[in-house]
Amino acid sequence: MRCLGLVLAFVCACKVKDPPLIQDEWRDDFERDGVGENYFATGDGYHVEKGALSAKGAHNHPLWLRAKIPRDIRVEFDAWSTDQRGDIKIEIFGDGKSYDPDGGAYMATGYEVIFGGWHNSKSIIARMDEHAPDVVQRMAPKVVPNQHYRWRIDRKANQLTWYVDDMTTPFLQMTDQRPLEGVGHEYLGFNNWETDTWFDNLVISPL
Numbered sequence: 781m782r783c784l785g786l787v788l789a790f791v792c793a794c795k796v797k798d799p800p801l802i803q804d805e806w807r808d809d810f811e812r813d814g815v816g817e818n819y820f821a822t823g824d825g826y827h828v829e830k831g832a833l834s835a836k837g838a839h840n841h842p843l844w845l846r847a848k849i850p851r852d853i854r855v856e857f858d859a860w861s862t863d864q865r866g867d868i869k870i871e872i873f874g875d876g877k878s879y880d881p882d883g884g885a886y887m888a889t890g891y892e893v894i895f896g897g898w899h900n901s902k903s904i905i906a907r908m909d910e911h912a913p914d915v916v917q918r919m920a921p922k923v924v925p926n927q928h929y930r931w932r933i934d935r936k937a938n939q940l941t942w943y944v945d946d947m948t949t950p951f952l953q954m955t956d957q958r959p960l961e962g963v964g965h966e967y968l969g970f971n972n973w974e975t976d977t978w979f980d981n982l983v984i985s986p987l
Contacts, residue, residue: 843971863975863976
């Protein structure tokens with residue numbers, strides 16, 4: 781019995797606490813020295829500098845927020861790139877742990893939202909596969925180096941709507957008849973391939 785008690789105590793001590801669900805407005809202004817314990821880095825390429833989050837050379841190893849996001853949500857933040865190639869990228873409604881293991885054709889676990897991808901040639905919303913033929917995309921505008929953009933991403937019912945600066949007209953919108961939701965689709969991640977990109981003033985609001 782004593783051995784059984786020790787085993788049970790060990791199991792309880794090692795159990796990982798389930799991340800909390802964001803139920804009220806949640807903010808991060810990155811006014812600190814490091815990325816912080818609210819995030820899980822699946823690889824290198826992320827640091828905080830001068831009150832903003834830097835993502836560079838991460839090669840599709842997202843920086844995941846450790847808190848679960850609601851099914852219907854508004855996510856807002858500032859984003860910019862110092863690079864002519866643009867490529868500002870996040871993943872939303874992913875599993876909070878996955879990453880590209882080999883630098884190949886990355887299969888995401890959530891929706892990928894990319895501004896100025898593929899050497900600043902197009903912007904897309906993709907459902908898990910950024911190379912799929914059914915991505916929603918546009919070819920302009922291009923990312924202007926060092927220009928700060930305000931992003932807003934709303935998900936209501938089966939629609940994911942992305943705004944850039946103009947909050948009255950969608951930049952892109954995806955209607956998904958099989959929305960990514962539930963276990964495995966509860967996290968927000970900042971992502972990056974190679975270019976020098978930045979994020980700041982994150983606000984997450986349940987809808």
